[in-house]
Amino acid sequence: MTRKVLVVFAHPEAASFVGSLRDVVASIAAEKRAEVRQHDLYDEGFSAVLSLNEWQLHRAAPETKPHLVRHFEDLQWCDTLVFVYPTWWSAQPAILKAWMDRVIAHDVAWNVKDGADRISPGLSNVKRLVAITTHGSSKFVNVLEGEAGKYIVKRAIRVLCSWRCRTTWLAMYDVDGSTRVERDRFTRRVERRLRQIL
Amino acid sequence: MHFVVVVAHPSPDGYAHALAAEVERAALAAGNQVTILDLYRESFNAAMTAEEWRAYAGDNPIVDPQVAAHAELVKQADALVFVYPTWWSGVPSILKGWLDRVLVAGVAFHFDKKGKVRPSLTNVRHIIGITTSGSKPLYIALMRDNGRRMLGRALRLSCGWRTRTTFLSLRGIHNKTDEQRERFLARVGKTIGRLK
Numbered sequence: 001m002t003r004k005v006l007v008v009f010a011h012p013e014a015a016s017f018v019g020s021l022r023d024v025v026a027s028i029a030a031e032k033r034a035e036v037r038q039h040d041l042y043d044e045g046f047s048a049v050l051s052l053n054e055w056q057l058h059r060a061a062p063e064t065k066p067h068l069v070r071h072f073e074d075l076q077w078c079d080t081l082v083f084v085y086p087t088w089w090s091a092q093p094a095i096l097k098a099w100m101d102r103v104i105a106h107d108v109a110w111n112v113k114d115g116a117d118r119i120s121p122g123l124s125n126v127k128r129l130v131a132i133t134t135h136g137s138s139k140f141v142n143v144l145e146g147e148a149g150k151y152i153v154k155r156a157i158r159v160l161c162s163w164r165c166r167t168t169w170l171a172m173y174d175v176d177g178s179t180r181v182e183r184d185r186f187t188r189r190v191e192r193r194l195r196q197i198l
Numbered sequence: 199m200h201f202v203v204v205v206a207h208p209s210p211d212g213y214a215h216a217l218a219a220e221v222e223r224a225a226l227a228a229g230n231q232v233t234i235l236d237l238y239r240e241s242f243n244a245a246m247t248a249e250e251w252r253a254y255a256g257d258n259p260i261v262d263p264q265v266a267a268h269a270e271l272v273k274q275a276d277a278l279v280f281v282y283p284t285w286w287s288g289v290p291s292i293l294k295g296w297l298d299r300v301l302v303a304g305v306a307f308h309f310d311k312k313g314k315v316r317p318s319l320t321n322v323r324h325i326i327g328i329t330t331s332g333s334k335p336l337y338i339a340l341m342r343d344n345g346r347r348m349l350g351r352a353l354r355l356s357c358g359w360r361t362r363t364t365f366l367s368l369r370g371i372h373n374k375t376d377e378q379r380e381r382f383l384a385r386v387g388k389t390i391g392r393l394k
Binding site: 052095097098137144146148152176177 | 208209238243244245246247248250251252255285286287288289290291292294295297298301313315332333334337340341342344345347348350351352353355370372373
């Protein structure tokens with residue numbers, strides 16, 4: 001089965017280590033003949049803030065936000081959703097949190113059934129969530145810090161996906177003091193895991 | 199005490215701003231000084247720029263005067279108050295961007311002789327989070343309340359040993375009556391007024 005992969009990339013510098021991991025996703029996807037759609041949020045000039053207008057349209061139909069329609073379509077199209085980002089302050093960079101705040105929208109990723117007082121999941125197309133991220137500090141420090149970003153993906157986003165959806169967490173820690181060899185080792189690990197998934 | 203109140207809600211006449219106004223009122227009434235940082239009103243740029251990212255590890259990581267002004271306030275703050283809606287169990291992106299860009303080396307932390315990260319916000323005696331959430335308590339707990347974790351733990355680690363954290367959350371806000379909202383406002387005012 002041909003995978004449909006949506007890659008959401010959030011780093012201000014494409015020529016960074018995180019940027020090279022995005023390229024790894026692209027090359028493994030090509031090798032496995034997966035279909036790929038990609039959003040490089042910085043390159044697109046994606047707004048990192050949910051606007052007042054968007055807030056007022058929180059429960060409105062997706063068509064009321066035409067500037068986001070391409071993002072909505074890609075999110076509903078994919079079966080594999082891959083986030084590639086650096087972890088800052090224990091979570092996603094603002095621009096990626098903004099993608100979640102703005103694109104994970106009503107009647108795209110969730111809805112509210114008549115009479116219900118809670119949201120129902122809408123992303124039954126998403127069967128696999130992948131997060132590829134780097135941390136400046138150690139795993140120990142990140143555990144102390146509460147790993148907010150990890151659980152935003154593994155819980156808050158996960159519950160909107162297919163009930164069978166699996167999550168894959170590929171994280172490198174201590175990247176700030178890392179050597180070339182250690183970073184290469186992580187790159188190999190990402191390649192191996194993606195070959196199994198895609 | 200000097201209270202720095204960071205407000206992150208797009209609607210200027212909504213409940214979040216009423217909460218921020220109550221924080222200001224209660225803090226002033228208790229004889230404190232208050233500065234409000236209304237991120238939407240200031241059109242705060244949430245995304246760390248490539249220039250800032252390249253400067254991040256250097257001696258001067260702040261390149262934007264607006265960020266520099268906020269950083270100066272944080273360095274003098276005795277209490278940091280965050281008023282925000284919880285979105286996808288985390289803080290709104292504009293508030294995340296504020297953390298990413300303002301709380302850099304030289305503001306929130308510094309490096310010791312061995313190059314280890316050390317806390318710099320020893321001036322901050324209180325971290326206070328005030329948030330509203332559409333979800334109910336059980337759902338929030340299952341999602342692990344990530345906004346609170348980020349402020350109460352990740353940011354807390356950059357403060358001193360004695361820094362206290364206080365969280366007030368109004369959960370299931372869509373089903374709350376005006377009376378319940380009023381009661382929460384009063385609770386916020388009372389809690390702020392009691393801080394020492």
